[in-house]
Amino acid sequence: MKNWSLQKKWTYSSAISIFFSFLLMCVILYFSIFNWMLISEKKIAQNTLNEVVLFLQSKGPFITIQDISRNHTLLNQIVNQKQSIRLLNKDGIELLRINDASNFPNFTKETLSDFSREVINNQHVYFKMEELNFGTFSGYVEISHSLENFSQLMNYILIAMVIFALISLLISALIGYSLSSVLLKPIKELRDEMQRASQNKFSKEVSFHYSSKDELGELLLIYKELMNEVSETIKRQDEFIYNVSHELRTPIQVVEGHLSLLNRWGKNEREVLEESLNISLEEIQKMKKLMEEMLNLAKREHAKEISQTNILKVILLLQKEYKLINPKVTISTEIDPVYSVNIQQTALLQIIRNLVDNSIRYNENDPNIFISVNQDSKNIIISITDNGIGISSHQITKIFERFYTVDEARTKSKGGTGLGLSIVKMLVLEYGGEIDVVSNLGDGTTFRVHLPYK
Template sequence: MKNWTLQKKWTYSSAISIFLSFLIMSIILYFSIYNWMLISEKKTAQNTLNELVLFFESKGPIITIQDIKRNTTLLNQIVNQEQSVRLMNTDGIEVLRINDASNFPPFSKEFSTDFKRSIIDNQLSFHKVAEIQFGTFIGYVEISHSLDNFSRLMKYILSAMFIFAVISLVLSALIGYTLSSVLLKPLKELRNEMQHAKQSKFSKEVSFQYSKEDEIGELLVIYKQLMNEVSETIKRQDDFIYNISHELRTPVQVVEGHLSLLNRWGKNEKEVLADSLEISLNEIQKMKKLIEEMLKLARSENAKNEVATNIVDVLTTIKKEFVSLNPIVSIDISAVETAVVAVPHTALEQIFRNLIENAIKYNDKTPYIQITATKKQQSIAITLEDNGIGIPPEHLPKVFDRFYTVETSRTKSRGGSGLGLSIVRMLVAEYEGIVEIDSIEGKGTIFQLEFPFVSIFQ
């Protein structure tokens, strides 16, 4: 059954379920009819026996054959019901028999209050004995009620039910197959749509239409959303591969060129050797930095940790590092000591480090960076303002995109990879924050970050 189609499963399951339901109802109905008719047969036999006893006792003390023949109503009843009656004395010797349609079992003086069912000469019948007395005669009257008609009728009913069960099985299979064909048609079309999408590498738009608001309609909506996400992911992946290959091609070519230069004739030229080694090492450092930023970006897309980090501690550590490397840099921090956000220390450090690096890197003046952290009603607002060269307004909406650079020439000259701000946005979004940018070309840039409140003021 694992390899069966949904239509086949539906057809078989509906056929079997309907057949079993009909079979159970037929069994219940059969036994209900069986018991009801059996009780009816007993009542008929009991009525005949009661009338016989009443007849013999009312006609006593002397009864003749002519008296019995004159009671045509009773005789017709016995004959029509395929009953047999015998009259016996106290010794069990048969004195009179009326009709011979049904056989009798061996006589027994042990009387039963109910009819006994027995098979005599392959004939099923009810029989019962009653005491009788009229005049000086004391004896017994016994009735044997044939159940042949009852057996034939029950066999006919059973055969009819079996035939109807087979018919119901066939009809339920046909109905199940028809319904499954109709109801599964949208699913088949959706499956074909998915196969076409797979063959076209998810480049084609979804053409399958289904307007009904049911489970299939919901599935189509989810599928369209998924297709949009897959298409967007593939596009981002293609862009990522193209951009990273482009970014790595230049330093690789530079290193390769200088190594070829050294290999040919620069081994003995100390000045050429020193320049080539320095340039190669610089290019390798650029590649290393680019790869590290890519790894950081990939790690930022993993599950976040539930931690709380003090903003002042992180900013103080970063300030010491940057000032020690470049003493002319001025970083002013304004935040209370209890400012805490639900962001891991390394992630928050990475966010501030990228923003500060950009502020220093894209600056034609003495770098000055002012960072403030304030409390809002339900969040922590962090502002980072610099006095750098700024960003043209038309570039602001795209600066957070991966590998996006405002101006290729100035980015290359300053060693930018186009991944820093993308990492910032990804990390901020990962921890349910928001980041906005405002910049004036020639005056500086302001980054505004906001994270959910985690009791920063206690």
């Protein structure tokens, strides 16, 4: 059954369920009719016996065969019901028998208070014996009521029920198949839609429509939401791969060109050798930085550990770091030592370092960066202002997108990857903050990071 289709399972289960339900009803109905008919047969036999006893008592001890033959009503009743009546004396000797339609058991002097169901010579009968006294006569009267008609009727009913049960099985199977075809049609269409989506690599929108607000409608809604997420993820993945390959292509080509140059003849020229090695190292650093930023972004997408971090402590670490790696950078501050925010120190360090790197990269002068910290009712506001080239108004809304660069020509020379600001925004949002930017071309840029302190 594991390999059966849902329609086949539905058809068989509905057919079997309806069949057994109908069969159970038939069994209950059969035994109800059986018991009711037995009670009816018993009543008929008892009525006949009462009438016979009453007739014999009314005629007295001088009853003759002619008296009996003249009672047509009683005789017709006995004959039609396939009953037999016999009159016995005290010793069990048969004196009179009316109709020989059914058999009698062997005589015993024990009278029966109720009818007993007997099988005599393969014949089912209801039998009863009563003591009879009228006039000077004392003996017994017995009745044997044939159950042949009852048995035949019950056999007919049983055969009819079996036939109806088989017909119900067939009809229920047809109904189950028809209902499953109708009810499972949307599921089959949804399955086909999933197969098409898989073949098209989830690039097409869901074309399957189902308007009913039932479980299948909820399933379709969940499927559409899932497909939108999958499609968006695949789209971002494709863009990610394309942009990374594009960013890596240029430094790889540069390194490859210089290595080819050295391999051909440049290794014997010291100036060419030093220049090629320096340029190759710079390009490798660019690739290394790109990969580091990509890994940081991937690792930070689900991290959300929160702790109190002192802002001044982080800024002092950055000042010390930039004095070593870039002495031309000036970082001045206006920060109260008490200011802290609910963020990991490594995360805050990464946010501010990326913003400082951005200020250095997009700057035609010696970088002069001013960091100040203020507080409002809910957030700590960290402002980072530089003397760089600035950002045009139409580009401000795009700078936090992955791989987006403000000035592509200058970015190639400065080594920008377009990932730094996307990392900043992702981290700020992850820790419940906001970031905005104010800038004009040629007037520098100010980034303001709002982070909760409670």
